[in-house]
Amino acid sequence: MKLGFIGAGNMSGAILDGVLKGGLLQAEQLWVSNRHQDKLERFARLGVHTTTDNCRVAREADLVILGIKPQMFGEVLPQIADEVKGKGVLSISPGYSLAWLREQLPGCHVMRAMPNTPLLVGKGCTALAQKSGDVPEDLFEEVKAVFSSAGEVFVVPEDLIDAVIAIAGSSPAYFFRMADAMVQAGQALGLEPEQALRMAALTMEGSARMLLESGKTAGELARQVCSPGGTTLAALTAFDDHHFEGMVNEAMERCVRRSQELGK
Ligand SMILES: NC(=O)C1=CN([C@@H]2O[C@H](COP(=O)(O)OP(=O)(O)OC[C@H]3O[C@@H](n4cnc5c(N)ncnc54)[C@H](OP(=O)(O)O)[C@@H]3O)[C@@H](O)[C@H]2O)C=CC1
Ligand SMILES: O=C(O)[C@@H]1CCC=N1
Known part of the structure; x- marks a missing residue:
């Protein structure tokens, strides 16, 4: 699997470190984009592919994690929509529902999770919204494995994600x-x-x-x-x-x- 991150901030860093430390994926399987180059340097030092072009990550990866703030979704989703068709896209943001994300990214397999920063020390607590119809079982299992590499994963109905944000x-x-x-x-x-x-x-x-x-x-x-x-x-x-x-x-x-x- 090739895993991509759009946005090289705190959560992308925490998830990526977990995946690498847990031995789930190797650096050459990971792609990260960020609008400013400086944030990419720490990732480049790990041997991960880095770019300022979000579409490149969307093109290279089989599964793309949206590590951007919710306020950036309106700008970034239209940019990557064509490139992610047929692939997995995971939102870790509050607010946006699976139904809304599916409208913005037609033809791709959309999932939602709510992780937390203790992922950084291998003690994360992540809730994954139940798989909805079109998401292949093996893709869903891959997402579970990503977060299990640095903590515990709970699969919950999507309408409980807000409660999970409040508690974890x-x-x-x-x-x-x-x-x-x-x-x-x-x-x-x-x-x-x-x-x-x-x-x-x-x-x-x-x-x-x-x-x-x-x-x-x-x-x-x-x-x-x-x-x-x-x-x-x-x-x-x-x-x-x-x-x-x-x-x-x-x-x-x-x-x-x-x-x-x-x-x-
Ligand atoms: N922090 C937390 O504890 C948790 C966060 N989340 C969610 O995770 C997501 C990311 O949050 P967090 O990691 O804290 O945020 P950060 O601000 O640390 O990271 C966001 C990154 O996105 C980059 N970015 C912004 N706009 C673009 C763009 N158009 N193209 C490419 N990159 C862009 C920013 O780059 P630059 O700085 O160069 O502008 C920044 O590096 C959010 O949806 C948040 O709600 C979920 C659970 C816990
Ligand atoms: O404060 C926020 O909006 C994000 C979501 C959960 C933790 N940080």
């Missing part, structure tokens, strides 16, 4: 904000910033492992940390006073709304 696509930013706030507070309490960052990150990693491996719910695990009259309960009173669950719920609702707006 965008959520690395929620955790990074939480870590940043903890590091700042840790510093104010006298810890060295590097030490505070490492402590917060290790605790996040360990807590995530417990959630995945203990068989216990998040609520149960939180209760295990709380001693009666102790420090954790004192800390969590601030979560309650500031409506923590309400804030998270509202953040996820806003995320879904924005995805819906981007598709209009």
